[in-house]
Amino acid sequence: MPERFLNVSSEIGKLKIVLLHRPGRELERLTPQYLQELLFDDIPWLKKMKEEHDGFAKMMEDRGCQTYYYETLLDEILKDRTIRFNFITDIVTNCNIKNVDLERLLIEFLQGKTVEEIVEIAIAGLHKRDFPDIERELHLVDYIRREYPFYINPLPNLYFTRDIGAVIGEGLSINKMKTAARDRETMFLKYIYQYHPTFKREVTPLWYDYKETHSLEGGDILVLSPKVVAIGCSERTSAAAIETISQRLFKESNIEKVIAVEIPCTRAYMHLDTVFTMVDQDKFTIYPGIEDTVKAYELTAGKMTPKVKPMDSLKDALKNALNLPAIKFIQSGGGDEITAAREQWNDSTNTLAIAPGVVVTYNRNESSNETLRQHGIEVIEIEGSELVRGRGGPRCMSMPLVREDL
Numbered sequence: 457m458p459e460r461f462l463n464v465s466s467e468i469g470k471l472k473i474v475l476l477h478r479p480g481r482e483l484e485r486l487t488p489q490y491l492q493e494l495l496f497d498d499i500p501w502l503k504k505m506k507e508e509h510d511g512f513a514k515m516m517e518d519r520g521c522q523t524y525y526y527e528t529l530l531d532e533i534l535k536d537r538t539i540r541f542n543f544i545t546d547i548v549t550n551c552n553i554k555n556v557d558l559e560r561l562l563i564e565f566l567q568g569k570t571v572e573e574i575v576e577i578a579i580a581g582l583h584k585r586d587f588p589d590i591e592r593e594l595h596l597v598d599y600i601r602r603e604y605p606f607y608i609n610p611l612p613n614l615y616f617t618r619d620i621g622a623v624i625g626e627g628l629s630i631n632k633m634k635t636a637a638r639d640r641e642t643m644f645l646k647y648i649y650q651y652h653p654t655f656k657r658e659v660t661p662l663w664y665d666y667k668e669t670h671s672l673e674g675g676d677i678l679v680l681s682p683k684v685v686a687i688g689c690s691e692r693t694s695a696a697a698i699e700t701i702s703q704r705l706f707k708e709s710n711i712e713k714v715i716a717v718e719i720p721c722t723r724a725y726m727h728l729d730t731v732f733t734m735v736d737q738d739k740f741t742i743y744p745g746i747e748d749t750v751k752a753y754e755l756t757a758g759k760m761t762p763k764v765k766p767m768d769s770l771k772d773a774l775k776n777a778l779n780l781p782a783i784k785f786i787q788s789g790g791g792d793e794i795t796a797a798r799e800q801w802n803d804s805t806n807t808l809a810i811a812p813g814v815v816v817t818y819n820r821n822e823s824s825n826e827t828l829r830q831h832g833i834e835v836i837e838i839e840g841s842e843l844v845r846g847r848g849g850p851r852c853m854s855m856p857l858v859r860e861d862l
């Protein structure tokens with residue numbers, strides 16, 4: 457049996473391989489009109505954004521972490537003609553065109569492109585004006601959707617690779633996104649899992665699939681130890697999805713406990729990792745604005761669905777599940793309510809641990825970074841003035857594939 461490839465048994469073990477996406481032309485397709493639908497609050501400046509992203513990647517490489525990119529992995533698998541054909545068909549089907557003639561024309565159009573061009577269109581989208589004006593009979597849907605500028609919608613959130621999938625133990629969860637705007641991203645990961653030899657599909661268990669009904673996003677999944685996972689029950693991740701994945705993990709992996717963390721359902725805290733992350737063996741950073749409202753439930757193996765036990769507090773749940781005498785919560789914002797709320801909006805608690813007690817953060821969150829340092833955490837700051845406009849930080853922008861076991 458070949459050795460497995462994926463391995464993540466903690467949030468903080470030394471990061472060895474990470475999956476990224478360098479922001480590209482998809483960001484230049486954002487217009488004020490479609491910001492909300494595409495889950496953005498602002499229009500970033502792409503040139504600067506790329507520089508910032510390169511800085512983020514280089515910092516990880518300098519610390520001994522290998523970086524994989526979506527484009528490269530897709531380019532590699534799409535060299536195969538059959539895979540390429542299926543991929544093109546799936547993209548076009550995914551775009552809800554609802555016009556068979558146009559779908560056929562789009563498929564033909566894409567088949568005439570090079571692999572690199574196909575990947576570019578799959579990510580950056582296809583504007584109606586970039587499609588040749590072939591004479592065809594218009595369907596009702598063409599009239600109804602005339603204002604919408606794209607045949608293939610852009611994926612400006614792809615650089616938040618965290619949300620698309622999550623490695624738990626030696627298996628992979630290909631997540632089901634809550635919104636249509638991010639749906640196609642998970643299809644890419646499924647293709648990579650199925651066809652990229654590096655992912656060793658034959659021996660890599662799949663914990664969740666993007667075709668499932670209930671939404672589950674990676675920003676809500678925190679692998680705390682080889683036996684414990686925390687999953688946020690949030691705007692994006694449903695209770696039903698948490699039960700489904702937990703039951704599978706209990707059956708087929710080393711995971712024995714899942715802590716479901718109920719957080720308020722609002723845009724500002726769309727995932728658990730926007731308010732709470734692990735920074736060291738017994739240390740977590742938390743946004744004080746939610747500390748009193750979060751609820752924690754401990755899930756363990758049950759017959760058909762997991763057994764659920766409400767816990768007194770998140771701290772108790774963690775202490776108990778991780779078998780620790782004490783847990784330290786480091787409050788973001790340096791003890792000031794207003795600073796905490798402002799810095800939370802700019803992802804101060806969205807830290808990415810690259811080793812125990814070593815985290816990556818945006819330099820703009822000065823107070824929160826300072827507080828982390830006061831608690832003995834090494835803080836590596838990156839530039840993120842443009843990256844942050846998509847409402848995500850270093851943790852959201854990275855999907856760990858391999859971490860060293862602790």
Ligand SMILES: NC(=[NH2+])NCCC[C@H](N)C(=O)O
Pocket residue numbers: 494495496613616618619638674675676726727729730806846847848849851852
């Ligand atoms: N893990 C995270 N917190 N990801 C942030 C994702 C932000 C993205 N604009 C979205 O709304 O989906």
